[in-house]
Amino acid sequence: MPEVSLLTNPVVSNGSPMDKSSVFAGSWLALGLVLAWALVAPQAEARAFFVFGDSLVDSGNNDYLFTTARADSPPYGIDYPTGRPTGRFSNGLNIPDILSEQIGSEPTLPYLSPELTGERLLVGANFASAGIGILNDTGIQFLNIIRIWKQLKYFRQYQQRVSDLIGVEQTQRLVNQALVLITLGGNDFVNNYYLVPYSARSRQFSLPDYVRYLISEYRKVLIRLFELGARRVLVTATGPLGCVPAELALRSRTGECAIELQRAAGLFNPSFFKLFIAANAFGMHMDFISNPQAYGFVTSKVACCGQGPYNGLGLCTVASSLCPNRNLYAFWDAFHPSERANRIIVQRILTGSTEYMYPMNLSTIMDLDSRI
16 A cells, blocks of 8 residues: 655644645645544544535435436336435435445435425535536536535535534534545546547546546545545545446447446556545445355346446436346446445445555544544
């Protein structure tokens, strides 16, 4: 594993921004964030939970937007407790839902939900929006989506709303102690660089240069998140982009993963682990993609819901082919894991070795919290 630097100044408990040169000296400070986790007045009571990112973690914000990136019609949500679509790109629960369940918190509501008022604000909020990436030009085909910098503006707005409810000092404490999950990067490849042959970004950058550019832009996002008070930040790397049913349908004749997209993930993820406290989503997915039967799946190539080769073309709709038992499929639709696969991923986040979680898993970090 790469060497990491320590914070040169301690994190202050009131969440006020510190000088960037001292906090983010050299590369982004992975271990420094672990120290920040321990230094900001933790307590045993339920913590707030904030979610940023794309469709892998969107809990329904896009339902309130004029966009084609929506999961608001059946059979999405078929295995959700209500049996109805919720805006999650899943047959049931997504990763934030299961994390909330495992750490004993209420599920976070989408920030745009009219139900997110009063004391429900204290649970946290989900700002994620399907289709977005690190870059603002990612996902332009989806029209109106909440790009990452807009998500951060909403986070600032959220804090103002909570301050009106419980005061500035308690709001800073709530944000400092909250768990923060951010998932970005995949769309910058599949819905930008590789979206069409000779895309604008592929003409502008070679793949290695594009990866370096993405990492530099991601660093800016994480710095801003830190300035806004986030201290317990969990960042997921990209999954095996070339192995999802959508890419198999477009690029694979015999079911092998698409080489060029796997190469992109292979370049992006190692850089990623040099910069962040990270979940190795690539490794987590590849376990059940490489050997689905070992995890109780009948296939990791064919999506449960979809059409065309590998059920990998388009979104899941009422006209799609739908498997009768979602628990037997690693992928729910062309891009997104099934709820059961999400549960395997969350278990790795909570208890996985350093192969999956660097520098330590979430349970270990939360246990450190409880001892202070």
